[in-house]
Amino acid sequence: MLRHVFLTGPPGVGKTTLVQKACDALVSSGQSVEGFYTEEVREGGRRVGFDVVTVSGERDHLSRIRDVAGDSHGRREYKVGQYVVDLPSFERLALPLFKKVSPEEGTGKKVFVLDEIGKMELFSQPFIKAVKQTLDGSSCTILGTIPIPKGKPLGLVEEVRTRSDVKIFTVTKENRNAILQDILSALREGLK
Numbered sequence: 001m002l003r004h005v006f007l008t009g010p011p012g013v014g015k016t017t018l019v020q021k022a023c024d025a026l027v028s029s030g031q032s033v034e035g036f037y038t039e040e041v042r043e044g045g046r047r048v049g050f051d052v053v054t055v056s057g058e059r060d061h062l063s064r065i066r067d068v069a070g071d072s073h074g075r076r077e078y079k080v081g082q083y084v085v086d087l088p089s090f091e092r093l094a095l096p097l098f099k100k101v102s103p104e105e106g107t108g109k110k111v112f113v114l115d116e117i118g119k120m121e122l123f124s125q126p127f128i129k130a131v132k133q134t135l136d137g138s139s140c141t142i143l144g145t146i147p148i149p150k151g152k153p154l155g156l157v158e159e160v161r162t163r164s165d166v167k168i169f170t171v172t173k174e175n176r177n178a179i180l181q182d183i184l185s186a187l188r189e190g191l192k
Contacts, residue, residue, distance in 0.1 A: 035113025114144035
């Protein structure tokens with residue numbers, strides 16, 4: 001039985017935009033939505049990192065390039081390419097969201113946004129544990145994004161990709177403007 005919906009595709013193809021459009025449509029229809037997005041941060045036209053932004057608008061750092069990240073104050077550094085991951089900021093903002101997905105009496109299931117489950121986020125063991133518990137639980141339907149397979153497989157990403165209760169949509173430049181209704185239909189199926 002379908003319970004969760006994930007989008008995959010190359011970077012910059014429009015996965016996050018589709019997730020945001022789906023969330024807007026769900027909220028407009030009275031559906032409860034929680035979770036977070038990952039947004040690019042630019043300064044002077046140059047990408048300097050990524051922020052985690054909750055559905056309710058709270059924001060904190062996910063990563064910054066070395067010259068913008070500052071001193072790690074003796075903490076272990078986690079890096080993806082040129083980006084230094086700010087694990088404490090990510091965990092401080094993202095982890096409490098998982099506690100908000102238990103349905104309140106009379107409200108039914110929530111949609112939980114996980115944009116994204118990627119290399120940077122997977123440095124957090126508490127995040128991995130929370131994602132697995134949420135996937136296995138029955139309190140919500142996840143709308144998430146995962147990277148396309150490239151290089152060394154990412155354990156949790158491959159686990160998501162092969163689950164029988166997950167519907168995967170591959171987003172391309174050709175289909176990104178046409179698949180929103182299919183995504184919404186799959187989410188509504190998961191919420192039943």
